[in-house]
């Protein structure tokens with residue numbers, strides 16, 4: 001896929017996008033940017049599966065990006081295979097730079113993240129943030145499964161905003177105003193594949209060493225980087241805020 005052209009102007013974001021449901025948000029983004037320049041960035045959480053299911057109804061060959069950090073649970077790899085079969089999509093895998101991983105692990109050890117927030121942010125930067133930056137060089141807009149009620153830093157997420165951190169591209173969040181219950185209702189109604197770890201008490205799944213099961217009714221994000229303070233528990237991928245105007 002070709003890198004983004006410098007200086008390319010994107011279409012303006014429609015002013016009424018906040019009134020639209022997820023299918024129409026996706027339709028607006030696909031129409032404005034085109035299939036080649038818009039991709040779902042999937043970690044294969046339930047929101048990503050819902051979005052892929054909707055997207056596949058609009059575009060039979062949607063672009064799907066994923067970051068293989070090298071520390072994902074085996075269950076996530078199994079899910080990726082099931083999704084590839086069900087939707088017949090090619091999943092574009094972006095891995096961290098081998099040299100950066102080698103240098104980090106040589107200096108800090110393989111499980112550096114447990115020792116400090118700085119180490120954890122370094123690991124997320126090498127294994128997630130930098131690969132995502134490379135992946136997003138190939139698009140003019142990305143689709144993310146973020147919802148406003150997941151964590152305080154996502155409370156203002158627009159359905160389509162400008163992503164300042166990744167070069168003023170569109171960031172599309174079709175499920176921004178959905179609840180977790182709506183997501184799971186959609187999954188069960190349509191019998192969509194999902195990560196089997198959810199049935200073992202994992203509400204939110206990232207890398208294996210940084211995700212764990214939680215008690216029923218606990219904050220769904222509390223199983224991610226559970227040894228840190230809640231306000232530190234973001235990996236740097238979803239940088240708030242994205243501006244809504246301009247284009």
Ligand code: SF4
Nearest residue numbers: 113123124127207210
């Ligand atoms: S979630 Fe954990 S293992 Fe994965 S990149 Fe971040 S710190 Fe590293």
